[in-house]
Amino acid sequence: QSKEYAEPEWYADIWLVVIWLVYFALYLRTLARRHEPHIYVANWYYMAFILVVAMLHIVNNLALPVSLRVAESFPIWSGVQDAMVQWWYGHNAVAFFLTAGFLGMLYYFLPVRSGRPIWSYRLSILSFWGIVFFYIWVGSHHLHYTALPYWVQTLGMTFSVMLLVPSWASAGNAIATLNGAWHKVRDDATLRFMFVAAVFYGLSTFEGSFMAIRPVNSLSHYTDWTVAHVHSGTLGWVAMIVFGAIYTLVPQLSGREAMAWPRAVEWHFWLAVGGTLVYIISMWNAGITQGLMWRTYDQHGALSYSFLQSVEAMAPYYLLRALGGAMILTGAVICALNCRATMRATPMTAEGADRPLGVQPAE
Numbered sequence: 001q002s003k004e005y006a007e008p009e010w011y012a013d014i015w016l017v018v019i020w021l022v023y024f025a026l027y028l029r030t031l032a033r034r035h036e037p038h039i040y041v042a043n044w045y046y047m048a049f050i051l052v053v054a055m056l057h058i059v060n061n062l063a064l065p066v067s068l069r070v071a072e073s074f075p076i077w078s079g080v081q082d083a084m085v086q087w088w089y090g091h092n093a094v095a096f097f098l099t100a101g102f103l104g105m106l107y108y109f110l111p112v113r114s115g116r117p118i119w120s121y122r123l124s125i126l127s128f129w130g131i132v133f134f135y136i137w138v139g140s141h142h143l144h145y146t147a148l149p150y151w152v153q154t155l156g157m158t159f160s161v162m163l164l165v166p167s168w169a170s171a172g173n174a175i176a177t178l179n180g181a182w183h184k185v186r187d188d189a190t191l192r193f194m195f196v197a198a199v200f201y202g203l204s205t206f207e208g209s210f211m212a213i214r215p216v217n218s219l220s221h222y223t224d225w226t227v228a229h230v231h232s233g234t235l236g237w238v239a240m241i242v243f244g245a246i247y248t249l250v251p252q253l254s255g256r257e258a259m260a261w262p263r264a265v266e267w268h269f270w271l272a273v274g275g276t277l278v279y280i281i282s283m284w285n286a287g288i289t290q291g292l293m294w295r296t297y298d299q300h301g302a303l304s305y306s307f308l309q310s311v312e313a314m315a316p317y318y319l320l321r322a323l324g325g326a327m328i329l330t331g332a333v334i335c336a337l338n339c340r341a342t343m344r345a346t347p348m349t350a351e352g353a354d355r356p357l358g359v360q361p362a363e
Contacts, residue, residue: 006090053097083143087143094233114194140156154214160213161213167201167209175202193240196240223287228279243335269331293313
C-alpha cells in the first residue's frame with residue numbers, strides 16, 4: 001500500500017487479524033486456567049500489547065478493495081488525514097509492540113532472576129496507566145512542520161514530554177528492584193542484560209521526548225539521529241531484555257542449572273553492549289552532522305553543502321555502523337549456538353528439573 005509500517009494489501013491484512021484473534025483467544029484461555037487469583041502487572045502489559053496492536057492494525061488498514069480478483073485497494077483515509085492515522089499507528093506500534101510487551105517481560109524476569117520482589121508494585125500499575133494513556137496521543141510529533149494542523153503537532157509534542165514520567169517510573173522501578181542484589185548483577189551476565197535493558201529504556205525514552213520538541217525536531221528529522229534513537233530502543237532495550245529472558249528460560253526448559261557455555265554468555269553481553277554503543281553513537285554523530293550540513297548557508301543565502309556532500313560525509317559513520325552491527329550479529333550467533341548446545345546437553349536430575357523458574361540451587 002506504499003505506507004510505512006503497513007505494506008500488506010487487504011487480503012493479507014484480514015489474515016493478520018484472524019491470526020491475531022487466535023493469539024488473543026489462546027492468551028485469554030491461558031489466563032482463565034490460572035490457579036493464582038491475582039493478575040500480576042506483567043500480564044497487564046501483555047493484554048495492552050495484544051488489544052492495542054489489534055486496534056491500530058484494523059484502523060490504519062481500513063481500505064476499499066478494487067475487486068476480489070485484483071490484489072489492490074485504496075485506503076479510506078486521504079491526504080493529511082492518512083498521514084496522521086499512519087503515524088498514530090506507526091508510533092503506537094512501537095509503544096505497544098516494542099514497549100508494552102517487553103515491559104511485561106522486564107517486570108517478570110528481572111525479579112525472578114535477581115531474587116528480589118519488584119521495588120514498588122503500586123508504581124508499576126501507575127506507570128502502566130500513564131504509558132497507556134500518554135503514548136496513544138504522541139504519534140503526531142512525527143509530522144512537525146507539515147500540513148498537519150499546528151495544534152495537533154503541539155498536542156503530540158506535549159504528550160511526548162509528559163510520557164517521560166511513566167517511562168522513567170518503569171525504568172527506575174526496575175533499577176531500584178536490584179537494590180540488595182548488585183553483587184548478582186556483577187557476577188551474572190544474564191541479570192546484567194536485564195539491567196542494561198532498563199538503563200537503555202530510560203535513555204531512549206528520554207531521547208524520544210527530547211526529539212519530539214519542535215526546535216530539536218527541526219534538526220533531527222529525516223536524519224540518522226532518528227535511526228540512532230530507534231536502535232537505542234530496539235538494540236539496547238528490546239534485544240537486551242529478550243536475551244536476558246532467553247538465558248533464563250532455556251536452561252529451565254532444558255532441565256539444566258545453567259547454560260552449557262557460561263563464558264559465552266559473558267562474551268555475548270560485551271559484544272551486544274559494545275556493538276550497540278558503537279552503532280548508536282556513530283548514528284548520533286551522522287544525524288547531527290546531516291542536520292547541520294542541511295541548514296548551513298553561505299553569505300549569499302545559498303546552501304553551503306550539496307546533498308551529495310552530506311552523503312559523502314557519512315562514510316566513516318556508516319563504516320562504524322557496520323562494525324557495531326557485526327558485533328551485535330556475532331553475539332546473537334553465539335547465543336543461538338549456546339542455546340543449541342544447552343538443549344542438546346544431558347539434563348540434570350528430575351529433582352533439579354522440577355525447581356521453580358528462577359530458584360537457584362543451594363550453595
